[in-house]
Amino acid sequence: MLVYAARRRRPIVHASNVVQCDGPNSPHAFDIIPLQPRNGTLDAKCPICKGHGQWNTEIDLVSFRCKRAVCDYCKGAGWIETGNDPVGHADIVMSPNGYPQWVVAFEPRQDPEHAVAGPDAPLSPEQFDR
Numbered sequence: 001m002l003v004y005a006a007r008r009r010r011p012i013v014h015a016s017n018v019v020q021c022d023g024p025n026s027p028h029a030f031d032i033i034p035l036q037p038r039n040g041t042l043d044a045k046c047p048i049c050k051g052h053g054q055w056n057t058e059i060d061l062v063s064f065r066c067k068r069a070v071c072d073y074c075k076g077a078g079w080i081e082t083g084n085d086p087v088g089h090a091d092i093v094m095s096p097n098g099y100p101q102w103v104v105a106f107e108p109r110q111d112p113e114h115a116v117a118g119p120d121a122p123l124s125p126e127q128f129d130r
């Protein structure tokens with residue numbers, strides 16, 4: 001029964017249908033990714049990840065195994081600050097007794113598309129001519 005033996009040694013093949021996602025606009029970018037719960041201090045769904053905080057870079061449409069990328073724009077929160085409130089993020093500081101400690105650090109909102117140079121920002125070439 002040579003044929004039978006050969007069949008038994010055949011590796012088990014799992015069906016798969018892996019698709020690549022180029023970014024948050026890909027058709028399957030948000031498959032099986034839940035919306036992030038809104039943090040009370042944030043104002044609006046992130047325009048990039050639409051509230052998911054991350055997206056698939058690759059997903060198998062059969063097994064739903066996936067690789068994901070975290071959204072840089074909202075740092076994975078799924079929500080953004082639209083006003084001028086500072087935005088909190090997790091940070092580590094050294095506590096007074098010498099141990100590292102998790103804290104929530106607050107920084108002014110970072111918005112790369114509408115950035116306004118602060119007083120401490122380096123001068124741009126146009127400013128040197130004044």
Ligand SMILES: [Zn+2]
Pocket residue numbers: 046047048049050051053054071072073074075076077078079
């Ligand atoms: Zn986002």
